[in-house]
Amino acid sequence: MIIFxxxxxxxxxxxxxxxxxxxxxxxxxxxYGKRPVVRHLSxxxxxxxxxxxxxxxxxxxxxxxxPGYHFLNLVPFVWVKETYLMGFxxxxxxxxxxxxxxxxxxxxxxxVFPSVRKWWKTxxxxxxxxxxxxxxxxxxxxxxxxxxxxxxxxxxxVGYVLFFLLNKFLREQTWWKGALNQ
Numbered sequence: 001m002i003i004f005x006x007x008x009x010x011x012x013x014x015x016x017x018x019x020x021x022x023x024x025x026x027x028x029x030x031x032y033g034k035r036p037v038v039r040h041l042s043x044x045x046x047x048x049x050x051x052x053x054x055x056x057x058x059x060x061x062x063x064x065x066x067p068g069y070h071f072l073n074l075v076p077f078v079w080v081k082e083t084y085l086m087g088f089x090x091x092x093x094x095x096x097x098x099x100x101x102x103x104x105x106x107x108x109x110x111x112v113f114p115s116v117r118k119w120w121k122t123x124x125x126x127x128x129x130x131x132x133x134x135x136x137x138x139x140x141x142x143x144x145x146x147x148x149x150x151x152x153x154x155x156x157x158v159g160y161v162l163f164f165l166l167n168k169f170l171r172e173q174t175w176w177k178g179a180l181n182q
Contacts (some may be wrong), residue, residue, distance in 0.1 A: 106159020126156030
C-alpha cells in the first residue's frame with residue numbers, strides 16, 4: 001500500500017525537487033563553475049529523498065494541529081510485547097518499512113556531504129532528522145515512537161554500509177569521484 005502512494009507521488013516529488021534544486025544549481029554554477037552531471041544528480045536525489053520521507057511520515061496521513069489525542073511511546077522495543085496485538089506479520093512489515101525507508105538517506109548523505117562520511121556522523125544526522133519528524137508527528141495528531149527512531153536510524157546505518165561498500169569498490173572511478181565532489 002505504501003509503495004503505491006510513493007509511486008503515485010514520485011512525479012510530484014521529482015518536479016518539486018527540481019524546483020528546489022534549480023536556484024541552488026544556478027548559485028553553485030556561478031560560485032564553483034561547471035561540476036560533473038553526476039554531482040548534480042546526487043544533490044537532486046538527496047532533495048528527492050528528503051521530500052519523499054517527509055511525504056510518507058508527515059503529509060501522507062494528514063495534518064491536524066489540534067488533535068484529539070497525542071500518542072507518545074518512550075519505551076524502547078515495546079513492539080516485542082505488542083506483537084500479539086498487531087499480529088506477527090504486521091509487526092514485521094512495520095519494522096521492515098521503518099528501516100527500509102531511511103536506507104536511501106543513509107546512502108546519499110555521505111555522497112552529498114563530505115563532512116558526514118564517518119558512519120557515526122551519518123547515523124547522528126539520520127537520528128536528528130528522524131527525531132525532528134517524530135516530534136512533529138506528535139504535535140500533528142500522529143504518534144511519536146522511540147521504536148520508529150531506532151528502526152529508522154538502523155535503516156540509515158544500512159544505507160551507510162551500502163555507501164561504504166560502493167565507495168570501497170568504486171573509489172577510483174571518475175564518475176564516482178564526481179558524485180563525491182572529489
